[in-house]
Amino acid sequence: xxxxxxxxxxxxxxxxxxxxxxxxxxxxxxxxxxxxxxxxxxxxxxxxxxxxxxxxxxxxxxxxxxxxxxxxxxxxxxxxxxxxxxxxxxxxxxxxxxxxxxxxxxxxxxxxxxxxxxxxxxxxxxxxxxxxxxxxxxxxxxxxxxxxxxxxxxxxxxxxxxxxxxxxxxxxxxxxxxxxxxxxxxxxxxxxxxxxxxxxxxxxxxxxxxxxxxxxxxxxxxxxxxxxxxxxxxxxxxxxxxxxxxxxxxxxxxxxxxxxxxxxxxxxxxxxxxxxxxxxxxxxxxxxxxxxxxxxxxxxxxxx
Amino acid sequence: xxxxxxxxxxxxxxxxxxxxxxxxxxxxxxxxxxxxxxxxxxxxxxxxxxxxxxxxxxxxxxxxxxxxxxxxxxxxxxxxxxxxxxxxxxxxxxxxxxxxxxxxxxxxxxxxxxxxxxxxxxxxxxxxxxxxxxxxxxxxxxxxxxxxxxxxxxxxxxxxxxxxxxxxxxxxxxxxxxxxxxxxxxxxxxxxxxxxxxxxxxxxxxxxxxxxxxxxxxxxxxxxxxxxxxxxxxxxxxxxxxxxxxxxxxxxxxxxxxxxxxxxxxxxxxxxxxxxxxxxxxxxxxxxxxxxxxxxxxxxxxxx
Numbered sequence: 001x002x003x004x005x006x007x008x009x010x011x012x013x014x015x016x017x018x019x020x021x022x023x024x025x026x027x028x029x030x031x032x033x034x035x036x037x038x039x040x041x042x043x044x045x046x047x048x049x050x051x052x053x054x055x056x057x058x059x060x061x062x063x064x065x066x067x068x069x070x071x072x073x074x075x076x077x078x079x080x081x082x083x084x085x086x087x088x089x090x091x092x093x094x095x096x097x098x099x100x101x102x103x104x105x106x107x108x109x110x111x112x113x114x115x116x117x118x119x120x121x122x123x124x125x126x127x128x129x130x131x132x133x134x135x136x137x138x139x140x141x142x143x144x145x146x147x148x149x150x151x152x153x154x155x156x157x158x159x160x161x162x163x164x165x166x167x168x169x170x171x172x173x174x175x176x177x178x179x180x181x182x183x184x185x186x187x188x189x190x191x192x193x194x195x196x197x198x199x200x201x202x203x204x205x206x207x208x209x210x211x212x213x214x215x216x217x218x219x220x221x222x223x224x225x226x227x228x229x230x231x232x233x234x235x236x237x238x239x240x241x242x243x244x245x246x247x248x249x250x251x252x253x254x255x256x257x258x259x260x261x262x263x264x265x266x267x268x269x270x271x272x273x274x275x276x277x278x279x280x281x282x283x284x285x286x287x288x289x290x291x292x293x294x295x296x297x298x299x300x301x302x303x304x
Numbered sequence: 305x306x307x308x309x310x311x312x313x314x315x316x317x318x319x320x321x322x323x324x325x326x327x328x329x330x331x332x333x334x335x336x337x338x339x340x341x342x343x344x345x346x347x348x349x350x351x352x353x354x355x356x357x358x359x360x361x362x363x364x365x366x367x368x369x370x371x372x373x374x375x376x377x378x379x380x381x382x383x384x385x386x387x388x389x390x391x392x393x394x395x396x397x398x399x400x401x402x403x404x405x406x407x408x409x410x411x412x413x414x415x416x417x418x419x420x421x422x423x424x425x426x427x428x429x430x431x432x433x434x435x436x437x438x439x440x441x442x443x444x445x446x447x448x449x450x451x452x453x454x455x456x457x458x459x460x461x462x463x464x465x466x467x468x469x470x471x472x473x474x475x476x477x478x479x480x481x482x483x484x485x486x487x488x489x490x491x492x493x494x495x496x497x498x499x500x501x502x503x504x505x506x507x508x509x510x511x512x513x514x515x516x517x518x519x520x521x522x523x524x525x526x527x528x529x530x531x532x533x534x535x536x537x538x539x540x541x542x543x544x545x546x547x548x549x550x551x552x553x554x555x556x557x558x559x560x561x562x563x564x565x566x567x568x569x570x571x572x573x574x575x576x577x578x579x580x581x582x583x584x585x586x587x588x589x590x591x592x593x594x595x596x597x598x599x600x601x602x603x604x605x606x607x608x
Contacts, residue, residue, distance in 0.1 A: 012416065013409030017435050023413060024433075027420040031429015033399035033450070043431035045400045048450050049353025054431065056446060058404035060438045095337035096349045100362035100404075100444040105317030109327060112316065116331040125335015127347035127358065130444075131321050134364045140404040140434075140444035142360060146337070146352050 040153050040229075041089040041213050042145070052095070053145045055086035061137040069179060072111040074192040075139065076118025083143035084122055085196035085214035085261040091152040091205025092145030094198065096125045099141050102134035115139070122198070147205060154229035157211035157266035163234055163280035164272040166200035167262025169219055169241075170248030174257070187248075196261035200275055204265045207273040212265040218256040220296045222264055223280075223289045230266075233285030238292060240279045255291075256298060343533075344457050345393040345517050346449070356399070357449045359390035365441040373483060376415040378496040379443065380422025387447035388426055389500035389518035389565040395456040395509025396449030398502065400429045403445050406438035419443070426502070451509060461515035461534035461570035463588040468580035470504035471566025473523055473545075474552030478561070491552075500565035504579055508569045511577040516569040522560040524600045526568055527584075527593045534570075537589030542596060544583045559595075560602060 012020060021038075030037055035051050036044035042053035059065055059079045070078070080097065087094045099119060103112065119126055119141070168190060175191030178184070196214060204212055211230055215222045219236070227234045236255075244254045265276060272278055289296045316324060325342075334341055339355050340348035346357035363369055363383045374382070384401065391398045403423060407416060423430055423445070472494060479495030482488070500518060508516055515534055519526045523540070531538045540559075548558045569580060576582055593600045 010413045011409060012407045012411045012413060012437075015413060020413065020416065020435060021433075023417060024420040027417060027424055028430035029424050029427050031400050031427075031431065034429040034431050036431075037429070038432050043400070043402065045356070045429075045431060045448055046450070047351040047354050047356040047399070048452070050351050052349070052351045052356055052448075054400070054402055054446075054448070056402040056404050056432060056444075057434045058406060058436050058444065060406055060436045063437050095351070096335050096347070096358070098347065098358055098360040098446055100360050102362060102364055102442055103316045105315060107316045109314045109316060109319060109324065112324065113327060113331060116328045120332050123333050123335075125338040125341070125349075126332035127335060127338050127340075127349060128342050128360060129325075130361045131324060132362050132364045132442075133316075133367050134442065135440060136438065138406055138436075138438065138442060140360075140362065142358075142402055142446040144349055144358070146350070148352070 036151065036153065041086040042151065044151050053087055053090045053092045053147060053151055054142060055083055056140065056142040057083050058138055058140040070192055072114030073118040076115035077121045077193040079139045079141045080119050080122050081194045081196055081261055082216060083141045084124060084198055087143050087145035088196060088198045088201025089212050089214040089263055090145065090147055091201050091209065091212065092147040093202055094124045094143055094145045096127045097141055097143045099126055099129040099139065101129065102132050102138045104135055104137065105133055107137065149205065152205050152209050152212040154211050154213050154226045157226055157230035157232050157282050159232060159282055159284040161210060161282040162267045162270045162272060162278050163282060164265055164267055164276035164278045165262055166197040166275045168247065168260045169215065169244040169262060170253030170257035172257060172259040173253045174248050190260065194259060194261040197263060197275055200263050203273050204263065204276065208268055209265040210268060212263060215260055215262045215264050216258055218258045220255050220289050220298060226264065226266065227287040227289060231287050233283045233287065234280060234289045235283055236280040236289065236291040255296060340455065340457065345390040348455050357391055357394045357396045357451060357455055358446060359387055360444065360446040361387050362442055362444040374496050376418030377422040380419035381425045381497040383443045383445045384423050384426050385498045385500055385565055386520060387445045388428060388502055391447050391449035392500060392502045392505025393516050393518040393567055394449065394451055395505050395513065395516065396451040397506055398428045398447055398449045400431045401445055401447045403430055403433040403443065405433065406436050406442045408439055408441065409437060411441065453509065456509050456513050456516040458515050458517050458530045458533035461530055461536050461586050463536060463586055465514060465586040466571045466574045466576060466582050467538055467584035467586060468571055468576040468582045469566055469568055470501040470579045472551065472564045473519070473548040473566060474557030474561035474564070476561060476563040477557045478552050494564065498563060498565040501567060501579055504567050507577050508567065508580065512572055513569040514572060516567060519564055519566045519568050520562055522562045524559045524593050524602060530568065530570065531591040531593060535591050537587045537591065538584060538593045539587055540584040540593065540595040559600065
C-alpha cells in the first residue's frame with residue numbers, strides 16, 4: 001500500500017522557501033546566455049560586448065508590509081532598496097529597474113503615485129512596468145546593474161581573509177519592535193525605508209573583495225550563506241560588533257535582525273576600504289558561523 | 305467651496321490602465337543608463353560595451369487566468385510567452401528571464417513544479433526568482449534579450465511601407481470562446497499556451513523592419529499604437545486578412561481578439577521576409593487604423 005501524507009498532496013505551506021526553490025530550480029533551463037545562474041544576490045547574463053547583473057524581489061501586502069504602518073512612499077522605497085542592495089552586493093552600479101504592480105481597485109491613486117515617488121527615490125531609472133488588478137497589493141521589482149570586471153559572488157572567500165560590513169545591523173528590527181510596541185524611535189525610519197550603502201558595492205569590488213552579499217535575513221544567516229558558498233568558517237568578533245550593539249540595543253538584534261540591507265564583504269587583508277568596517281575573519285573549518293567558539297544558526301524566513 | 309468627487313479620493317478602479325500609467329510615469333526617473341524608456345514593447349538599457357532589452361508582465365489569478373481552465377504548465381508557459389514575444393518584438397533574441405511567484409500556502413507543490421516546466425518550455429534560461437506567500441497566485445516575469453544593431457521600436461514606420469504579420473490572429477479568442485461554451489476546439493490550445501514566433505523578431509530586424517510590436521491586445525488596438533508612435537495611417541487590406549478569418553472563424557476575432565502574441569511589423573517594401581505575410585500598408589494621414597476607408601477603434605483592456 002503506498003504511503004500517503006495524511007493531508008493529501010504536498011502543499012506550499014508544508015515547505016520552506018528554500019526547499020520549494022530547491023524543488024523548482026532543477027526544472028528550469030540554465031540558458032546559453034547565462035554567466036551566473038540562481039543562488040547569489042544577482043544572476044549575470046551575457047549582453048553583446050559584456051554582461052549585466054539582474055535580481056528580482058516581490059513585496060506582498062500583509063506578508064512584507066502593512067499599509068497601516070508604511071506609506072506608499074515607504075513601500076516603493078523599500079521595494080527599490082532591497083533590489084538595489086542585491087545589485088550593489090555583486091559590486092555593480094545600478095542601471096535600471098522594471099516594476100510590476102498588482103493593485104486592488106479600491107487603492108487610492110495618490111497612494112500609487114506616492115509609491116512611484118518611493119521607487120524613484122534612489123534616482124535609478126524605472127524603465128518599464130506592468131499594472132494589474134488584484135485583491136491585495138503586490139510590487140515586484142527587477143533591478144539591473146553593470147560591474148567593471150567580474151561580479152563579486154559569495155563563493156571566493158578564503159581562510160585568513162577579513163569579514164567587513166558597510167551599513168547598519170539590527171536597526172531595522174529595533175525599528176519594527178518600536179513600531180509594534182507603539183514607541184517613538186528614529187530606528188522606525190530604517191525599518192520603513194532602509195538605505196543600503198549602494199556606493200559601497202563597487203568600492204568593495206575595486207578593492208578586491210572575494211565575497212559579498214546584502215544582509216537581508218540577518219547577519220548570522222547571511223554570513224552562513226557566504227560560509228557555505230565559499231566552504232569556509234566565519235568567525236565574528238564580538239569586540240568589533242560593540243558599536244553595532246550600542247546602536248541596535250541588543251546583540252540578538254545585531255546577529256539576527258533582518259532587512260537592514262547592509263553589505264557584508266570579505267577582503268583579502270584587514271585593510272578594508274571605507275565605508276566598510278572589520279567585524280570578523282575567515283578561517284578554515286566546517287562551513288558555518290561562530291562567535292567565541294560557539295556555532296550560531298537561525299535568522300529570518302519570509303516564507304515561514 | 306472646493307469641488308469634490310462624490311466618492312471621495314480617486315481610486316484605481318476609476319481609471320484605465322493607460323491613464324494610471326500616464327499619472328505614474330512622470331514621477332519616475334529616466335535614469336542615466338536608459339537608452340529607451342517606457343512606452344515600447346521593451347526598454348533598452350546600457351550595458352558595458354552594448355545594451356540589452358527588458359520587459360516585464362504580471363499574470364494574476366482570476367484576472368489573467370483561472371486555475372480551473374489552465375494547468376500550472378499552461379500558466380507558466382503563457383507568462384513566459386507574453387514576455388518573450390515582447391523581447392522578439394524589439395528584434396532581439398531572448399537571453400534570460402527572472403520570475404517572482406506569489407503563492408497561497410494551499411497551492412500544491414506539483415502545481416508549482418508544473419508551472420516551472422511551463423516557464424522552461426521555451427528553453428530560455430530562468431536565472432533567478434523570488435517566492436512569497438499571498439492569498440492568490442501571481443506570476444511576474446521579466447525577460448531580457450540581445451539585439452544586433454538598434455532595437456526595432458514602434459516609431460519609425462513611414463508612408464509607402466508594408467504592414468505584415470508573423471503568427472496567428474483571433475485564434476486565442478476563438479479558443480477562449482470555445483472553452484467558455486464547453487466546446488471542443490484545437491484553438492483552445494492557443495488560448496492556453498500561445499506560441500509566439502520568437503525567431504521572426506530578429507529576422508524582421510535584419511530585414512530592416514521600421515516598426516514592430518507583439519499583438520497582445522488585438523490587431524486594431526496594437527496597429528493603432530504603431531500608427532500613433534510613427535504618426536502614420538495604417539490601412540488593413542481585407543483580402544489579405546481572409547486566410548486569418550478562415551482560421552479564426554470571424555473578422556471580429558481577427559481584428560479585436562487579443563493574446564495571440566503574433567508579431568506585427570512594418571517593412572520598407574512589399575518584399576517581406578518569411579514567416580511574415582503582408583496584411584496592409586502604411587500611408588500618410590491622421591494617425592489611426594482604417595479598413596475599406598472606415599476608421600477602426602477598440603480592443604482589449606486587461607485593467608477594465
